[in-house]
Amino acid sequence: MSSHAKSSPKDAQVMSAILKDMGVLDSETRIINQMLEFTYRYVTDIIEDAKVYSSHGNRKVIETDDIKLAVQMKLLMEVARQKNTQPLPLVKPYCGPRLPPDRYCLTAPNYKLKSLKK
Amino acid sequence: MASKYGYESTAVVKTEPDDMSLKSDKQTLLAVLQFLKKHNLKGTESLLKQEARISDDDLRTNEDKKTEVTQALAAVYKSDDDPSLYEDLYGDLKKFIDSCLDVHKVELSTILYPVFVHMYLELVYNGHEWNAAEFYSKFWQDQEEHHHDDLARLSSVRKKEHMPGNQLLENFKTSKFVLRMSRDSYTHLKRHLQEKRLSPLLTIIQDHLFIDVFDGVPRTQQQIQATSGGLLGEVDKDANKAKVFYGLLKEPDLNILLDEDDDAGEGDEKPKKKKSKKDPLLMKKSKNDPNAPPVNRIPLPELKDQDLRERAMAFREAKRRVKLDHNHLPSVCFYTFLNAYQGVTCVDISEDSSLLAAGFTDGNIRVWSLTPNKLKDMKDPDDLDLIDKEADDVMERIFDDKTACDNKLLVGHGGTVYATSISPDRAYLLSCSDDGTIRLWSLYIWTNLVCYKGHNFPVWDVDFSPHGYYFVSAGHDRTARVWATDHHQPVRIFAGHLADVDCCKFHPNSNYVATGSSDKSVRLWDMLNGSCVRIMTGHKNTIHCLEFSPDGRYLASGGADNLAVIWDLSSGAVVAQLKGHTNIVYSLCFSRDGTILATGGLDDSIRLWDVQKIMAEQDTEVDTTIPSNITVNDSPSLLLGTYYTKSTTVLGLHFTRCNLLIGCGPYLAPS
Numbered sequence: 001m002s003s004h005a006k007s008s009p010k011d012a013q014v015m016s017a018i019l020k021d022m023g024v025l026d027s028e029t030r031i032i033n034q035m036l037e038f039t040y041r042y043v044t045d046i047i048e049d050a051k052v053y054s055s056h057g058n059r060k061v062i063e064t065d066d067i068k069l070a071v072q073m074k075l076l077m078e079v080a081r082q083k084n085t086q087p088l089p090l091v092k093p094y095c096g097p098r099l100p101p102d103r104y105c106l107t108a109p110n111y112k113l114k115s116l117k118k
Numbered sequence: 119m120a121s122k123y124g125y126e127s128t129a130v131v132k133t134e135p136d137d138m139s140l141k142s143d144k145q146t147l148l149a150v151l152q153f154l155k156k157h158n159l160k161g162t163e164s165l166l167k168q169e170a171r172i173s174d175d176d177l178r179t180n181e182d183k184k185t186e187v188t189q190a191l192a193a194v195y196k197s198d199d200d201p202s203l204y205e206d207l208y209g210d211l212k213k214f215i216d217s218c219l220d221v222h223k224v225e226l227s228t229i230l231y232p233v234f235v236h237m238y239l240e241l242v243y244n245g246h247e248w249n250a251a252e253f254y255s256k257f258w259q260d261q262e263e264h265h266h267d268d269l270a271r272l273s274s275v276r277k278k279e280h281m282p283g284n285q286l287l288e289n290f291k292t293s294k295f296v297l298r299m300s301r302d303s304y305t306h307l308k309r310h311l312q313e314k315r316l317s318p319l320l321t322i323i324q325d326h327l328f329i330d331v332f333d334g335v336p337r338t339q340q341q342i343q344a345t346s347g348g349l350l351g352e353v354d355k356d357a358n359k360a361k362v363f364y365g366l367l368k369e370p371d372l373n374i375l376l377d378e379d380d381d382a383g384e385g386d387e388k389p390k391k392k393k394s395k396k397d398p399l400l401m402k403k404s405k406n407d408p409n410a411p412p413v414n415r416i417p418l419p420e421l422k423d424q425d426l427r428e429r430a431m432a433f434r435e436a437k438r439r440v441k442l443d444h445n446h447l448p449s450v451c452f453y454t455f456l457n458a459y460q461g462v463t464c465v466d467i468s469e470d471s472s473l474l475a476a477g478f479t480d481g482n483i484r485v486w487s488l489t490p491n492k493l494k495d496m497k498d499p500d501d502l503d504l505i506d507k508e509a510d511d512v513m514e515r516i517f518d519d520k521t522a523c524d525n526k527l528l529v530g531h532g533g534t535v536y537a538t539s540i541s542p543d544r545a546y547l548l549s550c551s552d553d554g555t556i557r558l559w560s561l562y563i564w565t566n567l568v569c570y571k572g573h574n575f576p577v578w579d580v581d582f583s584p585h586g587y588y589f590v591s592a593g594h595d596r597t598a599r600v601w602a603t604d605h606h607q608p609v610r611i612f613a614g615h616l617a618d619v620d621c622c623k624f625h626p627n628s629n630y631v632a633t634g635s636s637d638k639s640v641r642l643w644d645m646l647n648g649s650c651v652r653i654m655t656g657h658k659n660t661i662h663c664l665e666f667s668p669d670g671r672y673l674a675s676g677g678a679d680n681l682a683v684i685w686d687l688s689s690g691a692v693v694a695q696l697k698g699h700t701n702i703v704y705s706l707c708f709s710r711d712g713t714i715l716a717t718g719g720l721d722d723s724i725r726l727w728d729v730q731k732i733m734a735e736q737d738t739e740v741d742t743t744i745p746s747n748i749t750v751n752d753s754p755s756l757l758l759g760t761y762y763t764k765s766t767t768v769l770g771l772h773f774t775r776c777n778l779l780i781g782c783g784p785y786l787a788p789s
Contacts, residue, residue: 022274076597080611084648088609089602091417091587097545097560097567097603098419098587104606105568 011036201249204237207319208257214310224339225303228346229327231261232295233319235272236326239290243278251276264347264658264679289350289616289637294328296351298745300336304329330354334744344692344750347679348655349616349637355743358690360651362642364670365410367627370421372430409671409688411629416645418628419587424513425543432470435775442714442777444728444758453488453782454766462784465770468540469584471780473561475547477535483528483549485561488780492522496562516562528559530566537579542586546603550577556591558603572599572608583624588645590631592619598633600645612643614650623664632673634661640675642687652690656683665706665715667729674715676703682717684732689742694732694751698725698760707771707779714758716779718768724781726758 015032046067054062092098099105147170154163211233215226234257241250258269271286281287299307311320323329332355345352421429442448453474455462464477467488474486487493494517496502505515533552540547540561547559556570556577575594582589588609592598596615599608617636624631630651631643640661642652659678666673672693676682682696682703701721708715713730732751740747763783770782 023270076595076611076613080597080613080648083608083611086609088417088645089605091419091602092604093420095604099558099568100604100606106566 015039201241201244201246203318204241204249205253205256207316208234208237208253210314210316211319212260218306221336222303222306224342225299225336226307228297228299228342228351229307229323229329231265232297232327232351233322234258234261235269235290235295236322238272239275239281239287240322242275243281245278247276262346267659268349285617286349290326293350293616294326296328296330296354298330298332298337298345298352298354300746301331301333303336304331328354332744332746334746337746340750340752341746341748344695344748344752345656345745347658348639352655353639353653357653358651360644360649362651362687363409363411363415363627363629364625364687365407365627366670367410367413368406370426370429372426372433411627416629418585428470428543432775436710438776439710440777442709442711443730447726447759448709448714448716448773448777448779450724450761450779450781452763452766453780454763455782455784458784462769463534464537465782466538466540467770467772467780467782468544469542470544471772471774473540473544474782475538475540475549476782477538477549477551479534481529481531481533481535481551481553483531483535483538483547483559484525485528485547486525492524493526493564494518495521495564526564528564528566530557530559530569531555533576536577537581539580539582539589541582542584546582548580548582548589550580550591550593552576554593556580556589556601568603568606570601570606572601573597578618579621581623583628584626585628588624588628590622590624592622592633594618596635598622598631598643600631610643610645610648612641612648612650614641615639620660620662621664623666625666626668626670632664632666632675634664634675634677636660638677640664640673640685642673642690652685652687654685654690654692656692656695657681662702662704663706665708667708668710668712672712672729674706674708674717676706676717676719678702680719680721682706682715682727684715684729686736686742691742691748692750693736694756696725696727696756697752697754698757699723704767704769705771705781707773709773709779710775710777716771716773716781718771718781718783720767722763722766722768724761724763724768724771724779726761728756728758731756 012032015035019027019031019035047062050062050067054060099107102108147166151163151166154166208230212230215223215230218226238250238254241253254273258266258273261269268286271284272290275281275284275287281291311323330352440446440448455476458478461478461480462476463479466475467473472487472489472491474488475483476486477483485493496516497505497518501518502516505512509515528547528549531549531551531553532555535549535551538547538549545561546567547561548556549559550556554571554573554575554577556573557566558568558570559565560567570591573591573593573595577591577593579592580589581591588600588602590598590600596613596618598612598615598619600610600612601608612631612633615633615635615637616639619633619635621634622631623633625642629645631645632640633643634640634657638655638657638659638661640652640654640657641650642654643649644651654673654675657675657677657679658681661675661677663676664673665675671687673685673687674682675685680697680699680701680703682699683692684694684696685691686693696715696717699717699719699721701719703717703719705718706715708729713728715727715729716724717727718724735751737749740749742748763781764785765788766783766785768781768783770780772780774780
């Protein structure tokens, strides 16, 4: 725990140095905390994704390639092209509210009735 | 400088050319060896090893750096010339352009920005940190003001290792910067470069710039300013070639319903006296408009009786509307949000002006009624069974009067709500949020029906189609997605923008979608096949709002550069640039007859512009494929009036069916 406490001021120093370098000379103290939180969340996300990729490749350790893959946009243009070549779905006539199948909606009851029989 | 960030790299301040070339030679040799190994060319491999005196140890250490070397082989920035040359080359180019005739000077000076950027990036890529910093500090202030933001972002890249993380850089590296130039200016430039044999400049221009040459007179400063500003320059002539069906869809036959309105008894006895008043208006619409898409081009929901009644009512109200022009300005009714503590992010008003929905930073949405009719819940199923379904006012009977209240709160989102959109039949409300989801709410039972997950990043805007059923969303993932309410996944994905898509809008005929982005361009997409049919550059900053004119031919956009721009969709060319706002433009609205455009924004004002005058002055015969033929209307006489609010940002604007202008926004106490 103590080593963790020692490292956060260093991170804060690094963050303020980066800000200064980008031309931000004066900022509220909250900014550094917010930026650190954002950085931490982003890096955790990426590393989590990278963990998945490395396990998919039967590796025990996360490699730089896994990180790179996680950061890349997942083949966005390919997915878009596939979706756009499919014709638009025909609209079914005489429907009530046009909603997706029930399991994709939030319209299911979120309660169960308990029987009164004792 | 490097150790300050805690990176473990050697703090080399000045690079010596000899060291670098030796290292790079060895790297290339090792890469070649690996290539030979991969392809089992053992003889050649051993021979090369012997001749180059490379030991096995070197090879092994090189295995780890495999990816870097293979990258080096396919290097984007191939030339590794003497770094100090770049400053001289750039300075030389500047001097040459200054020495040109005035008529060529403005066109040629557009080349300075991309050349500057790519020279800087080449210096960084090849590791000449110090030279890069010197080069940047010497010339960055010469660039145009609207490029300064992008330049600041680029300047954060000092080393090669920083490069992959920077999105702006990726865009510059992978796509070419497009410039449009007249043939005269282009030959002038080419001649100069070839005479002086400035090969590094030539390679940069060839590799990273695309100069679209057109045959015509060189453009003026005003014409260039009108289309410059895009993240990667302008667009080449092929980008806006496709035909766009901007006309409105054929209206259904409303004659029957309108005759019912007047004496039911007369009917066909006196056809000429009664019908002649209404028919010409409807007859005009039923003639085939060559610019309108066929009705079945994209599948749309069929019109129910309720919809036809609604349209008939809209038509009747349209006849009563006030005619607006430069002498008859609209009245404005402003709704102010008090005590919102800067929490209101977006506002939407339904098409018939009866409902107002607002999204807040705490993830909630509130809906208000703007008419004396209060908001009611739908009755229980048992009570609904008792209603006569054939009655004319069945839509009023299904609601329980006991639950009437002024406003309803919709809770569900996990993050700031960035946009809301009410469906044209007022049955649904859509909202999109920071949490990456889009939610569909029922305005009858006031609950969340569906949560659409597709964007994994904040969704900035959502818009219902004017015919209902489809909606489009725009997000941080640089895509706009079209959904149908009954599909849990998008039916179309529009990918192509280089940065976040900040706003999206459906065309009145539901066949096209317009998007505005942080890459400073506005794009028009075709619903049929997802292709981008128009790319329009000219804004100098992010675009925040879009609106189509009622006839579907023009598109207005407003952005952070304090401008509102009107584009002609038939050609993709800019028609008018409306200057006047002193801060970001957040909302736009055309009057119902398309004669006036209202804009509002962060400068607490609503401004009215004379669209009728713009149309009248527009030269429709000109060939817009030649950029120098385009005339941009930016005269100050287009501004008809400025109306200030008391420290209230104008977030939403809406013309009612009778041409009353409604504005809304949060009151922010001046600090």
